[in-house]
Amino acid sequence: MKELNQQIIEIERIASHAWPAHEVQYLGGWMIRASYGITHRANSTLIMDELPEGDIDSAIQIIREFYISRGLTPRFQLTNASVPANIDRKIADLGFILEMKVNVQIISLDSLIQGVSPFRVEIHPTPQQNWLSTYAAVGDYDSFSLGIRKSIMTRVVQKKAYVAAIFKNKVVGVGFGVAERGWLGLFAISTLTQFRRKGIATAITRALAQWGVSKGATRAYLLVEQKNEPANDLYNHLGFKNLYYYWYRLEQGSNEINSK
Numbered sequence: 001m002k003e004l005n006q007q008i009i010e011i012e013r014i015a016s017h018a019w020p021a022h023e024v025q026y027l028g029g030w031m032i033r034a035s036y037g038i039t040h041r042a043n044s045t046l047i048m049d050e051l052p053e054g055d056i057d058s059a060i061q062i063i064r065e066f067y068i069s070r071g072l073t074p075r076f077q078l079t080n081a082s083v084p085a086n087i088d089r090k091i092a093d094l095g096f097i098l099e100m101k102v103n104v105q106i107i108s109l110d111s112l113i114q115g116v117s118p119f120r121v122e123i124h125p126t127p128q129q130n131w132l133s134t135y136a137a138v139g140d141y142d143s144f145s146l147g148i149r150k151s152i153m154t155r156v157v158q159k160k161a162y163v164a165a166i167f168k169n170k171v172v173g174v175g176f177g178v179a180e181r182g183w184l185g186l187f188a189i190s191t192l193t194q195f196r197r198k199g200i201a202t203a204i205t206r207a208l209a210q211w212g213v214s215k216g217a218t219r220a221y222l223l224v225e226q227k228n229e230p231a232n233d234l235y236n237h238l239g240f241k242n243l244y245y246y247w248y249r250l251e252q253g254s255n256e257i258n259s260k
Contacts, residue, residue, distance in 0.1 A: 005081035018178035018185040028052040038148035044075040047082040096249035105240035117203035138190035175204035184212030186222040
């Protein structure tokens with residue numbers, strides 16, 4: 001259990017670098033993040049380690065004020081490695097409801113790079129306009145949401161790549177990868193609706209894996225909602241295994257709609 005908890009903390013730290021919030025503050029081992037309400041990860045407090053004084057009630061009030069002052073709803077991201085051990089129950093008792101569960105899956109890149117794809121892929125160090133327009137179309141993101149997501153990705157200082165799958169000179173799928181400390185993070189893997197179930201997501205994932213190997217990565221991780229059965233089925237088919245899951249708690253009574 002201790003070894004697993006250490007790996008959870010390692011991946012969560014790396015993932016926070018791969019999807020960095022606009023604003024980050026620390027309260028002991030708690031990472032408070034805000035990015036104008038766009039994406040859960042970039043607008044939640046990740047609990048990893050102990051508070052400096054151990055005063056949980058005061059810490060939660062500080063965090064509430066942080067988000068409310070920015071027009072955001074207080075939200076926490078928790079894992080089984082979060083401490084103290086009763087922190088999830090403590091937050092739940094204060095009126096924070098369970099919002100979402102997300103699987104963290106991992107794989108060795110040696111096994112992921114096998115296979116040949118019929119789709120042409122392009123890899124760029126910066127997001128091209130056709131990459132962004134396809135990403136926005138799949139996620140139904142408006143210009144504000146897309147702008148914040150773009151700023152999150154371009155803020156990454158680690159090695160990164162934007163992959164586009166091409167069909168008849170049209171970008172039909174995209175993906176984003178970040179390499180750090182032997183890990184490759186896979187994000188924003190998206191395929192246009194009319195081109196799904198044709199192997200495009202697989203082609204993007206393998207292209208990112210090959211790029212990751214060239215940057216010294218040996219393992220990959222990705223984050224997928226538990227209720228997203230098609231994505232879970234795809235990654236299971238590719239050989240990804242669940243390592244752990246995390247969940248969000250949102251302050252009850254929230255009307256937040258912009259954190260997709």
